[in-house]
Amino acid sequence: xxxxxxxxxxxxxxxxIIIASFFRPSQLDSWHNVxxxxxxxxxxxxxxxxxxxxxxxxxxxxxxxEDAAEALxxxxxxxxxxxxxxxxxxxxxxxxxxxxxxxxxxSAMEPTALTAxxxxxxxxxxxxxxxxxxxxxxxxxxxLGTDNYNAGATAAHEFARLLGNAGKVAVIxxxxxxxxxxxxxxxxxxxxxxxxxMQVLEIxxxxxxxxxxxxxxREVMRDHPDLxxxxxxxxxxxxxxxxxxxxxxxxxxxxxxxxxxxKGTLDMIKDGIISATxxxxxxxxxxxxxxxxFHLHHELAPESAGxxxxxxxxxPNVDTGVTVVTRANVDDYYAK
Amino acid sequence: xxxxxxxxxxxxxxxxIIIASFFRPSQLDSWHNVxxxxxxxxxxxxxxxxxxxxxxxxxxxxxxxEDAAEALxxxxxxxxxxxxxxxxxxxxxxxxxxxxxxxxxxSAMEPTALTAxxxxxxxxxxxxxxxxxxxxxxxxxxxLGTDNYNAGATAAHEFARLLGNAGKVAVIxxxxxxxxxxxxxxxxxxxxxxxxxMQVLEIxxxxxxxxxxxxxxREVMRDHPDLxxxxxxxxxxxxxxxxxxxxxxxxxxxxxxxxxxxKGTLDMIKDGIISATxxxxxxxxxxxxxxxxFHLHHELAPESAGxxxxxxxxxPNVDTGVTVVTRANVDDYYAK
Numbered sequence: 001x002x003x004x005x006x007x008x009x010x011x012x013x014x015x016x017i018i019i020a021s022f023f024r025p026s027q028l029d030s031w032h033n034v035x036x037x038x039x040x041x042x043x044x045x046x047x048x049x050x051x052x053x054x055x056x057x058x059x060x061x062x063x064x065x066e067d068a069a070e071a072l073x074x075x076x077x078x079x080x081x082x083x084x085x086x087x088x089x090x091x092x093x094x095x096x097x098x099x100x101x102x103x104x105x106x107s108a109m110e111p112t113a114l115t116a117x118x119x120x121x122x123x124x125x126x127x128x129x130x131x132x133x134x135x136x137x138x139x140x141x142x143x144l145g146t147d148n149y150n151a152g153a154t155a156a157h158e159f160a161r162l163l164g165n166a167g168k169v170a171v172i173x174x175x176x177x178x179x180x181x182x183x184x185x186x187x188x189x190x191x192x193x194x195x196x197x198m199q200v201l202e203i204x205x206x207x208x209x210x211x212x213x214x215x216x217x218r219e220v221m222r223d224h225p226d227l228x229x230x231x232x233x234x235x236x237x238x239x240x241x242x243x244x245x246x247x248x249x250x251x252x253x254x255x256x257x258x259x260x261x262x263k264g265t266l267d268m269i270k271d272g273i274i275s276a277t278x279x280x281x282x283x284x285x286x287x288x289x290x291x292x293x294f295h296l297h298h299e300l301a302p303e304s305a306g307x308x309x310x311x312x313x314x315x316p317n318v319d320t321g322v323t324v325v326t327r328a329n330v331d332d333y334y335a336k
Numbered sequence: 337x338x339x340x341x342x343x344x345x346x347x348x349x350x351x352x353i354i355i356a357s358f359f360r361p362s363q364l365d366s367w368h369n370v371x372x373x374x375x376x377x378x379x380x381x382x383x384x385x386x387x388x389x390x391x392x393x394x395x396x397x398x399x400x401x402e403d404a405a406e407a408l409x410x411x412x413x414x415x416x417x418x419x420x421x422x423x424x425x426x427x428x429x430x431x432x433x434x435x436x437x438x439x440x441x442x443s444a445m446e447p448t449a450l451t452a453x454x455x456x457x458x459x460x461x462x463x464x465x466x467x468x469x470x471x472x473x474x475x476x477x478x479x480l481g482t483d484n485y486n487a488g489a490t491a492a493h494e495f496a497r498l499l500g501n502a503g504k505v506a507v508i509x510x511x512x513x514x515x516x517x518x519x520x521x522x523x524x525x526x527x528x529x530x531x532x533x534m535q536v537l538e539i540x541x542x543x544x545x546x547x548x549x550x551x552x553x554r555e556v557m558r559d560h561p562d563l564x565x566x567x568x569x570x571x572x573x574x575x576x577x578x579x580x581x582x583x584x585x586x587x588x589x590x591x592x593x594x595x596x597x598x599k600g601t602l603d604m605i606k607d608g609i610i611s612a613t614x615x616x617x618x619x620x621x622x623x624x625x626x627x628x629x630f631h632l633h634h635e636l637a638p639e640s641a642g643x644x645x646x647x648x649x650x651x652p653n654v655d656t657g658v659t660v661v662t663r664a665n666v667d668d669y670y671a672k
Contacts, residue, residue, distance in 0.1 A: 008344055037375030037409050071636065073373050147653060284651050291627070300407065312659055315620055317483060319653035 038294070040074035044102040046293050048286065051089045051109040053080025056335045057260075057282070058107075061131065064286025065105065072294050074102070086110045093117050103127040103293030105286070108135040127296030129314075131285040142292050146280045147319035148179045152186025155231050155257050156195070158276050158324050162255050166197035167228035170220045172206040172213050172237055183233045183259070201227065206237035213237030217244035227254055235260040235277070242273040261325060261333045269330045279333055281320030288318060374630070376410035380438040382629050384622065387425045387445040389416025392671045393596075393618070394443075397467065400622025401441065408630050410438070422446045426453060433457045439629030441622070442476070443468040450474070463632030467621040467656075478628050482616045483655035484515045488522025491567050491593050492531070494612050494660050498591050502533035503564035506556045508542040508549050508573055519569045519595070537563065542573035549573030553580035563590055571596040571613070578609040597661060597669045605666045615669055617656030624654060 081088035206213030232238040238258030417424035542549030568574040574594030
């Protein structure tokens with residue numbers, strides 16, 4: 001009987017110790033320390049908004065957004081206009097704002113049309129960041145996307161590597177579009193500055209069209225028999241240039257660097273027609289967009305920042321970078 | 337006796353339930369979910385390395401670094417050369433590498449001298465990011481610092497606001513230093529493109545010296561009686577320009593925008609001599625450097641990234657931004 005009472009006492013003590021430690025888990029294990037660690041609430045919902053929401057291009061962005069949400073213990077939703085239609089995107093954005101989410105990551109189809117809606121959200125206390133396509137004069141806290149000048153510079157370095165730092169190259173681009181102009185500037189200026197034995201002979205308009213780009217490639221190969229490479233600043237034209245090189249039997253003599261990772265481009269890399277393409281940092285865009293929104297929602301600004309805290313806690317511009325895709329790593333880039 | 341045995345049984349049951357729930361805390365409270373949330377180990381040490389390690393400029397960077405460490409439950413250390421001496425900085429960096437920390441955030445005094453050490457660290461599996469001053473051809477994963485072109489554009493917008501979008505301005509700068517050239521380019525091109533009633537009359541060399549800058553300001557005011565503003569791209573010269581304007585009794589007629597937040601500059605803002613200065617995003621540099629190192633150390637890369645994971649999980653370039661400091665918010669910027 002005495003033994004039983006003793007055992008009884010021991011159990012009560014153990015029970016109390018466990019109850020106590022359960023309510024103060026930080027003293028047992030730093031992983032249970034609720035004061036340290038970045039973690040939200042599963043009821044916190046962050047929304048990613050795009051246009052042409054069904055295309056493959058957004059998939060790795062959404063994956064990054066979801067990965068960050070999992071890491072931080074919060075929820076996400078994905079919305080967008082199904083068509084390439086700015087009115088439809090505005091309607092979708094307004095519906096999302098009306099639900100008062102914890103934050104919105106938006107790729108703006110057009111740089112000005114959505115500014116009023118973005119500003120309305122920010123003024124209502126809903127954090128907004130922009131990714132991939134910005135809205136420069138809006139009140140969004142940050143823009144995360146490819147720095148196109150730097151991407152062009154990467155293409156220049158990759159051509160130098162492919163051609164042993166010497167040789168004549170051409171560019172096929174969309175000369176009237178700012179992001180493509182920046183790619184070409186970065187490419188040209190890097191070659192001029194760093195590779196004196198290389199030369200950019202011509203810059204042609206491929207109109208983002210497979211046939212036009214194919215013809216432009218034919219012409220430039222005809223006019224310059226010593227051409228060693230073509231940089232195509234967008235994917236559709238890249239496939240056209242690949243076709244021209246196969247048809248003209250210049251495979252191996254004229255190398256191609258293209259842009260983005262559409263299936264047609266990846267297939268031509270596998271077949272050795274396109275030497276390399278530049279994959280945009282789409283996962284980065286999604287992952288760090290959610291991180292930034294999380295920091296805004298939880299107001300994790302430095303105390304010293306005063307009233308300007310939210311402005312001062314986030315980088316206003318993030319170059320999410322490009323990676324060079326070649327035959328060696330092409331399999332990692334097919335949509336899963 | 338039976339009662340006691342029953343009670344005994346109840347306690348054992350309660351004990352087992354609590355033990356069970358303790359090992360699966362995620363089902364009780366999402367805050368205890370060890371699978372969610374970003375948190376490291378207090379034994380994980382990240383090191384920030386600078387040069388002239390005692391100057392005020394680094395204080396908010398270190399504060400950001402420490403704030404991120406606190407948020408993530410990890411430790412930091414701060415090292416640097418005491419002098420403006422690249423050999424000393426290299427020695428400090430080598431000592432830090434030898435201790436195999438979880439990650440290193442480095443501001444490189446010189447863009448090439450430290451590259452071999454940086455690469456050695458990265459090859460040994462120690463993540464390195466650069467902040468404020470980079471080392472472009474090193475294997476560091478990311479650079480976080482002020483985009484000087486964008487900073488110059490911000491100065492242009494602020495002058496437009498101060499002058500009601502019209503008026504003649506001059507620039508006093510360090511014409512031979514790349515970061516200052518970029519500030520001037522951003523300033524000039526923004527005015528040319530967006531403010532047709534504004535004009536940049538002259539760009540003068542202030543040599544980063546208070547006397548030279550004062551004389552340059554005197555000359556430009558003498559040559560252009562209708563001058564409305566001077567943009568000074570560094571803080572020492574800014575104080576000299578302020579002195580010239582006081583001495584020439586042009587206060588209020590000629591407005592100054594300066595750079596950085598040295599005490600002399602802040603005092604002149606308080607006194608109404610300098611209208612605005614641009615504060616660099618130093619807290620951002622430290623905070624996001626630590627976040628990036630944490631992600632590298634824990635290899636939080638997307639599964640899809642394959643071998644290039646570490647390259648693909650971080651933005652390679654981050655513009656940590658500037659904020660405009662005026663009399664209204666100058667008190668937030670004095671070193672604490």
